[in-house]
Amino acid sequence: MNKWIRGTNAVVLSLAVIGIFIILTIFLNSTKNLQVDLTQNKKFTLSDKTTETLKSLDNDVHFITLTSDQTNPYIKRQVDELIQEYKKRNAKIVSDDYDIVKQPAMAKQYDVDPGGTLVLESGTQKKVLYYSDMFLPGQQQGEYKFSGEEKLTQALVNLNAKTKSKIYFLSGHNEIPLNKMNLWKTGLEGENYELADLNLLREGKIPDDAEVLFVIGPTTDISDKETSVINEYLKGKGKLYIALGFNKDMATQWKNIDGLLAQYGIKDQHAIAIEPKQSQLYDPLTIIPEYGFHAITKKLQDYNLLTMMNLAVSINADQPVADFPVTAILKTTDAAYGETDIVQLMSNRTAKDDKDIKGPLNLGYVVETKEQKPKAVVLGGSSFFVDEVLQQQGNRDFALNSVGWLQEQKDQVTIRPREGDALQQALITGSQANTILYGTLFAFPLLFLVVGGTIWLRRRKG
Known part of the structure; x- marks a missing residue:
């Protein structure tokens, strides 16, 4: 009789446990949005x-x-x-x-x-x-x-934005073509910019819907007539984004390009920045600039993302223009210098001498109006906009951030990245792998079966 009662109690208890699990499952299924994030870094908790x-x-x-x-x-x-x-x-x-x-x-x-x-x-x-x-x-x-x-x-x-900004890339002076900057182009289009090429020789003017004029990597000078058109555009609400290219004769052939910079108090020093033995991973002509304090570079500094520039031209703003205050955002270390003998540089016989410009060198400025509105971004280098370089470190973020600042983007999202632990790898031998395999598939299940069977037999006899 007692065995029958104990058996009945066991059955009732089992059914009760099963019933509780069924009810709990139905309840949890009905609350689909209920979840508890127990991960260390809260990886499933959205901001x-x-x-x-x-x-x-x-x-x-x-x-x-x-x-x-x-x-x-x-x-x-x-x-x-x-x-x-x-x-x-x-x-x-x-x-x-x-x-x-x-x-x-x-x-x-x-x-x-x-x-x-x-x-x-x-x-x-x-x-x-x-x-x-x-x-x-x-x-x-x-x-x-x-x-x-x-x-x-x-x-x-950005997908929900109703309007797009029209920006034009100047061509006709050996600038970097848009088809070599696909990653940047895609990124800008993702930020709701509409991009177009602009050859002033053909068009004769800068379109009325142009919000920014981009001049990326010119190696030959802009003509006098083109310069007149650009200056007229900049007198109004027009904005300029210029990143210098490389020309061994830049000191004598960049009169109008130098003039565009000079109206903001920025001087092209016609020298190539060299950072002696900064790292064994790249040559001295590749510069990892230090960041100035600015909204463009703040997030890059917070995330420890570097920007890389190659064949960068040193620029300086030692004679500021009152109407256009400037801020340096990229510069070299004190150890760098600006090589002024470009012919010697091209023959790989460069060495620092008294004619060179002492570091630190400035490689990037932002320009504002008297009303503290963005007016221009001026960079001493442009090679990092090319696809194979843009995807390295913080180049792409810097390129997009600088355009976003110039256009006063109001809907910039800032969400701190989640820290991830280093991936751990266990290196084992073939025999160790076999031990784990056979132990998991055979040894441990057999052990539990033997122990369980022994306990069952003892209870049955008792």
């Missing part, structure tokens, strides 16, 4: 800015992830998990995942990076994010910072 942006999202948005066998699985998982968090908070977001190797037709539709690309589409608008831009190096070897939320939320904000 207030992101939550606000998702709530205000009115239009359907399609997330398209394009990856390949070159995409790091850990990086892909991080991005996928972030997308799922966005989808939980707004049903208007849908996503699809494509392998560009197995589905090459999808890769042809977009400017794809094999390391991973995320495309956001809403109606006729499109934003492209690269996985590599979402992961920043950490303080220690192997550590990283994940800025995916900031990039993705900024893309959603």
Whole structure:
């Protein structure tokens, strides 16, 4: 009788436990938005800015992830998990995942990076994010910072913008063509800029809708008539973004380019910056500038992202113009110098002498009006805008930040990147791997079976 009662109690208790689990499962399933983030770095907790942006999202948005066998699985998982968090908070977001190797037709539709690309589409608008831009190096070897939320939320904000800014890239003076700056072009289009080439010899004027005139890497001078047109444009609300190129005869052939800088009190010193033995990873002509205190460089400093410049021309503002205050944002170390003998430099026989300009050298300025409104960005180098260089370190962020400052972007999203621990790898031998395999599949299950069977037999006999 007692055995029958104990057996009945066991059955009732088991049914009660099962019932509790069923009820708990139904309850949790009914509260889909309820979650508790127990991860150390709160990797699944979205910021207030992101939550606000998702709530205000009115239009359907399609997330398209394009990856390949070159995409790091850990990086892909991080991005996928972030997308799922966005989808939980707004049903208007849908996503699809494509392998560009197995589905090459999808890769042809977009400017794809094999390391991973995320495309956001809403109606006729499109934003492209690269996985590599979402992961920043950490303080220690192997550590990283994940800025995916900031990039993705900024893309959603831009996707909802109603207007676009028209900017023109001057051509006809051996500037860097737009088709060699695709990454920057894509980034600017993602920030709601509409880009176009402008050849003043053909057009005769700067279009009325031009909000900024870009002069990127000119190697020959601008003509007198073109200079007159540009100066007329700059007298009004026009803005200038100029990044100097390289010409061995710049001291005698850049009269009008020098004149454009001089109206803001900036002088082209016609010297190439050299940083002796700054690092074994690059040559002395590649400069890692120090940042001046400014909104353009603040985030780069906070995230410890460097900017690289090659064949950079030294510029200086020792005779300021009262109407246009300037601020230095890029400069070399004290050890650098400006090589004035370009012929000697090109023959690889350069050496510091009394004719050279002593460091530190200034390589970048921003110009404001008397009303403290942005007017111009002036850089001594332009090579880092080219695709293969722009994707290194903080080059792309600097390029986009500087344009954003010039255009007084009001909807800039700032979300601190999440710290990620260094990836840990365990190196084991083949015999150790076999021990783990057989122990997991056979030894441990057999041990539990023997122990459980022994206990069962003892209770049965008792």
